[in-house]
Amino acid sequence: MDETDDxxxxxxxxxYHVGGLNQAETAERLGLTRARVNRLLADALEEGVVxxxxxxxxxxxxxxEEALRRRFGLxxxxxxxxxxxxxxxxxxxxxxxxxxxxxxxxxxFRAVGLLGANHLRAHLARDEPxxxxxxxxxxxxxxxxxMAGVSAPNARFISLMGSLTANSAFNPFELVHTLAKRTGGxxxxxxxPFIADTVEDKQVLLSQRQVAKALAIAETAxxxxxxxxxxEESALLRRQGMLTAADLDSLHAAGAVGDTNGIFFDANGRxxxxxxxxxxxxxxxxxxxxLNVVLMVASPEKTRAAAALLASxxxxxxxxxxDAALKMMDRT
Amino acid sequence: MDETDDxxxxxxxxxYHVGGLNQAETAERLGLTRARVNRLLADALEEGVVxxxxxxxxxxxxxxEEALRRRFGLxxxxxxxxxxxxxxxxxxxxxxxxxxxxxxxxxxFRAVGLLGANHLRAHLARDEPxxxxxxxxxxxxxxxxxMAGVSAPNARFISLMGSLTANSAFNPFELVHTLAKRTGGxxxxxxxPFIADTVEDKQVLLSQRQVAKALAIAETAxxxxxxxxxxEESALLRRQGMLTAADLDSLHAAGAVGDTNGIFFDANGRxxxxxxxxxxxxxxxxxxxxLNVVLMVASPEKTRAAAALLASxxxxxxxxxxDAALKMMDRT
DNA sequence: CAAGACGAATTACATTTGTTACGAGGGATG
DNA sequence: CATCCCTCGTAACAAATGTAATTCGTCTTG
Numbered sequence: 001m002d003e004t005d006d007x008x009x010x011x012x013x014x015x016y017h018v019g020g021l022n023q024a025e026t027a028e029r030l031g032l033t034r035a036r037v038n039r040l041l042a043d044a045l046e047e048g049v050v051x052x053x054x055x056x057x058x059x060x061x062x063x064x065e066e067a068l069r070r071r072f073g074l075x076x077x078x079x080x081x082x083x084x085x086x087x088x089x090x091x092x093x094x095x096x097x098x099x100x101x102x103x104x105x106x107x108x109f110r111a112v113g114l115l116g117a118n119h120l121r122a123h124l125a126r127d128e129p130x131x132x133x134x135x136x137x138x139x140x141x142x143x144x145x146x147m148a149g150v151s152a153p154n155a156r157f158i159s160l161m162g163s164l165t166a167n168s169a170f171n172p173f174e175l176v177h178t179l180a181k182r183t184g185g186x187x188x189x190x191x192x193p194f195i196a197d198t199v200e201d202k203q204v205l206l207s208q209r210q211v212a213k214a215l216a217i218a219e220t221a222x223x224x225x226x227x228x229x230x231x232e233e234s235a236l237l238r239r240q241g242m243l244t245a246a247d248l249d250s251l252h253a254a255g256a257v258g259d260t261n262g263i264f265f266d267a268n269g270r271x272x273x274x275x276x277x278x279x280x281x282x283x284x285x286x287x288x289x290x291l292n293v294v295l296m297v298a299s300p301e302k303t304r305a306a307a308a309l310l311a312s313x314x315x316x317x318x319x320x321x322x323d324a325a326l327k328m329m330d331r332t
Numbered sequence: 333m334d335e336t337d338d339x340x341x342x343x344x345x346x347x348y349h350v351g352g353l354n355q356a357e358t359a360e361r362l363g364l365t366r367a368r369v370n371r372l373l374a375d376a377l378e379e380g381v382v383x384x385x386x387x388x389x390x391x392x393x394x395x396x397e398e399a400l401r402r403r404f405g406l407x408x409x410x411x412x413x414x415x416x417x418x419x420x421x422x423x424x425x426x427x428x429x430x431x432x433x434x435x436x437x438x439x440x441f442r443a444v445g446l447l448g449a450n451h452l453r454a455h456l457a458r459d460e461p462x463x464x465x466x467x468x469x470x471x472x473x474x475x476x477x478x479m480a481g482v483s484a485p486n487a488r489f490i491s492l493m494g495s496l497t498a499n500s501a502f503n504p505f506e507l508v509h510t511l512a513k514r515t516g517g518x519x520x521x522x523x524x525p526f527i528a529d530t531v532e533d534k535q536v537l538l539s540q541r542q543v544a545k546a547l548a549i550a551e552t553a554x555x556x557x558x559x560x561x562x563x564e565e566s567a568l569l570r571r572q573g574m575l576t577a578a579d580l581d582s583l584h585a586a587g588a589v590g591d592t593n594g595i596f597f598d599a600n601g602r603x604x605x606x607x608x609x610x611x612x613x614x615x616x617x618x619x620x621x622x623l624n625v626v627l628m629v630a631s632p633e634k635t636r637a638a639a640a641l642l643a644s645x646x647x648x649x650x651x652x653x654x655d656a657a658l659k660m661m662d663r664t
Numbered sequence: 665c666a667a668g669a670c671g672a673a674t675t676a677c678a679t680t681t682g683t684t685a686c687g688a689g690g691g692a693t694g
Numbered sequence: 695c696a697t698c699c700c701t702c703g704t705a706a707c708a709a710a711t712g713t714a715a716t717t718c719g720t721c722t723t724g
Contacts (some may be wrong), residue, residue: 010391014413017384018446019439022680029415029435033703035361038682049390052349054382054483059342081339083361103361107351109519149387295407354710365673371710 006049008032012040013050017138037161048149051311055079058302064325068318072310075317078119080111082322105299108321112298113142113321116225117292123223124152124183131156131281133218133291134175135226135261137236139298141170143225144178155185158218160226161261161282162194162205164240190214194262196279205281218283224293229259237262247276258305260295267304300324303331340364342426344372345382380481388413396657400650404642407649410451412443414654437631440653444630445474448557451626453588455555456484456515465550465615466507467558467593469568471630473502474512475557485518490550492558493593493614494526494537496572524639526594528611528619529573537613540654543660550615556625561591562637569594579608590637592627599636601644620646632656 008030015026016037044050059081069077080208083104092224120143124130134140134157159172168174173189180187192211196202205211229235231251237243237259243251254274256264262280266272271285294317297306303324308317320328340362347358348369359369376382391413401409415436452475456462466472466489489511491504498504505521512519525544528534537543561567563583569575569591575583585605588596594612598604604616626649629638635656641647652660 006390007392010386011415012389012415013386014391014443015415015439017386018412018443020442021435021439024680025435025468034681034705035683036702039702042682044386048387050384050386052382052384054342054345054349054376055380056342058338058381059346060339080350081343083343083347103353103357107347110352111346250619356710366711367674367713368672374712 009040009044009049011045012037013044016041017050046148048147051149059322061322061325064322067326067329068320072315072318073313074310074315076320077243077320078106078115079320079325080108080115080322082326083107104224108300108323109138109142109298112139112296112321113144114146116140116143116294116296117146119317119319120147120186120223120225121150124150124155128222129154129156130223131158131217133158133160133221133224133226134179135160135171136164136170136172136175137225137227137229138170139227139296140175140225141306142298143296144175144182147179147182148306150183152183152185155183156217157183157185157187158214159222160218160221160224160288161280162190162192162196164194168240170236188214188217190281192281194281195276196281199275199278202279202281211281215283219287219291221291224288224291225296226260226288226293227296227298228302228305228309230302231256231258231264232301234301243276250274251276251277257308258302260309265308265312267308267311269310271310285312285314292316294319297321297324300327303327307331340400341372341376341379341381344369345376348373349382373576374406378457378480380479383481391654393654393657396654396661399654399661400652400657404647404650405644406647409650409652410447411652411657412440412447412654414658415439440632440655441470441474441630442469444628444651444653445476446478448472448475448626448628449478451649451651452479452555452557453482456482456487460554461486461488462555463490463549463553464511465490465492465553465556465558466504466511467492467556468496468502468504468507469559469561470502471559471628472507474630475628476514478505479511479514482515484517486517488549489515489517489519490546490553491521492550492553492556492620493612494522494524494528496526496574500572502568520546520549522613524613526613527608531607531610534611534613543613547615551619551623553623556620556623557628558592558620558625559628559630560634560637560641562634563588563590563596564633566633575608582606583608589640590634592641597644599640599643601640601642601646617644617646624648626651629653629656632659635659639663 011030012026015021015029016023021029023033023037025043027034044316061079061081065077065079121134130152132155140330157176159176161172163173164171176187176189190211192205196205229237231248238248251264251274254272255266256272256274257267258265262284263282263285264272264274264277293315295306295315297320299321300323307328310318343362344358344429345355347361348355348646353361356366357375359366393411397409452464453496462484464487466593489508491508493504496503508519508521522543524537529536561569563580570580583596583606586604587598588599588604588606589599593614595614595617596604596606596609603609625647627638627641627647629652631653632655639660642650
């Protein structure tokens, strides 16, 4: 069943994309309905049986990538094509949008997600067994959507942080779960809240055997993919209700400009001295520093936070939205 | 100009294919007309800026490929997905078709052409300078169509045989020319007719310095891509008027079952003893035997000739239409 | 400066594609 | 055995895409 179905899908895809037939002709050739062919083709794209690649070399971002790579001492830097040409359209309406993302942002997330997925795919394709540490957020979520059709039964995916209360698609647990399912690998996550209620609680939670075990795995990660959050009202942490407005203010007062995995850092990428940072449950910077960490940045609003995190020296590779990359270049 | 255009193309392609916008939205986003975006996208596909890949693993041809690889002692074998499921449709109408190809054949040529192009592309992507020897025919022509967007300024393309009189798109000269132009490499070809009028003429032609030089280059080829012709009324050689019906008969009488580059061979892949073989101007089998030769076979009608050529031992790699591959398996 | 050539925008139209609603099999499941 | 659930075929429609004809500006060229 399974094989027949895949084979049929490949045949349809081959006739359509390679053979240059249209869906009606393809259907006739295979003795199927046009509607069925249409669905087969859609599924083939969905499942990664056919994939579309755009040459990044011609996008003109190579100089920018190289400049960022050198400035922050990275192993590599990849940027998506810049699209805004410097002029933002209706940014006012975008910013306040609480429900979803503006169209421009959506494209950015998808694009960065794709590049991230390609990087991860390449990592999984190596011979050595892979252990992949993961942050959370919409960028990472987009990455998982592009990971269809990748098989990596020996891979382990592990969350670098505790879980959210709200069960969104970009929850650490969901991310790990999705990746494990799609690749056939194993998923691990920290079965504790993201931010403990008190410092004492955190100690109790950390002492759990399950948690210690998971953290030990995380420390052996061969690749970590994380994102960064800016510290504004529009921040995802704030929207998710993980932070109160008062929290935000006091974090600002402590010099924080952003967070990654719930660890708040200042303009130099150093964790700030703040109660919240003592309650967060996540793999700390000191551990990340020795791991292979790739940062994904999907929106120009995050340039300040991203620059700060890059300055911390824990990041080895950067995958960034083209417009964000240009903006980052502008701030000298 | 040039760069701007490419960049625009990449942006449009990125928004459309990665960002998931439709052409109207893409146009709006870039401040262009929908029609322009449509053309940009078409061009992007045409020029190889965006490429569509179909996973060959799932086509179910791997066992067949492996079997063929072993039987003929090849380095590799790639087959396109089989589509006919063993049952041919209107083969009668197809066979006599003098003008063009049946739809089924067209797909086969394109598919094999694509795989050939991928192989060639990979060869050109190596670090070492490449010298590529080329045969002729519609299969090879299709290959050149899929070579857009490949840059290989150090590559040399050389025809393994003389030229046709009729200036078709699959003429050796045209093939070499197209490839050189598309990749930015150099093209060489044998400036002599494919089949000399007499044996004496052949000697004269071969003695030309230009010709000797070209042949010397051909003998250093790092990769040769050739195809095979069956020896029937429908054969391209016959259609092109290179062979008379009488020629065909006498070749059959001499035991010939097919040709490659105008060299006629028997069921064991050995050149037959026939006047025509003494007049053909092409790199001989003894030279090819020491080169890295890849054979492309695009139609089930050619299985007998292909099998014979494979038996000769001059072929190192095979790229074949899926239905032809199955048919070849059937003849035990 | 006029004429013509070229590229691109506009428009309109034909084709292709995506999506939905509906009904007929065809296994699983109780 | 009835029923549910899923898949597929059918048909119709809406949306998107491809293409050609036309016009307009701009740049070249005589």
